[in-house]
Amino acid sequence: MNTYLQAGLDALGDATRMAIFQRLAAGPLAVNQLARAMPVSRPAVSQHLKVLKDAGLVRDSRQGTRRLYRLDPEGVARLRAHFDQMWTRAMGAFQQAAEKPEEENRHGKRRGRGSRQEERSRKRVH
Amino acid sequence: MNTYLQAGLDALGDATRMAIFQRLAAGPLAVNQLARAMPVSRPAVSQHLKVLKDAGLVRDSRQGTRRLYRLDPEGVARLRAHFDQMWTRAMGAFQQAAEKPEEENRHGKRRGRGSRQEERSRKRVH
DNA sequence: CACTTACGTAAGTAAGAACTAACCGACTGG
């Protein structure tokens, strides 16, 4: 699965981070400014910013002792592109499948209870 | 903040649910079929399906004893619309802010340490 | 060179998300 997409969705899936993201859309802000406008502590904001940064959605720049965060247009655009592509693919396949019901619903052979397949890479990375 | 958007992002933010979503894009599937193709148990799939359903991304229909799940084009379209709108707004505001640096970076008055504002509604609802 | 401001990060905690096992109702076919 596309990692950028998953990371981006995960990042924006949290309400607090989404709020931060929105705030930053209005213009660059320092961590303190963000924290003061939100119901969580400054360190919490820092941590969220790190996630957003790792997802490529924001960038930071030192400004004297403070650190200004702003959206990263490139990252945002990229995520948006991946997202659009995902939608398009999914809905395309869906409509195609809808038009020709075909030979769906075969029972498919059983498999031993304990044998799961393709150990999907958990998003769990912390 | 828009609830549909947040719920949708949260739903697709999980890798397992995203995988389920993708599978369903290829055509309707029963819970068992999904579970067999994935590294998690059937109940887990059921629970994820519930989340996706609550987010309006999938629909289910009884088919004898089984229950077929498929994407919900309406819900998907709606989420996509909200998403696009969000992007557009955010990037619009961002560019506008970028063009006129204005009188940013005023220190802003302090506020008593303990007073946080607008107890943002946590997504925690279980 | 203290002193202050602004952050990041570590450590610890508590809420809750994801998962499994077990149970139970609904439907199907002999």
Place this chain on the structure above:
DNA sequence: CCAGTCGGTTAGTTCTTACTTACGTAAGTG
């Protein structure tokens, strides 16, 4: 009916995560 299939739900466990407090550090200031 009765046995078997299918899937939702509950209870309980484990693993994450979002958060806070405490501490360490870099950069301006008097």
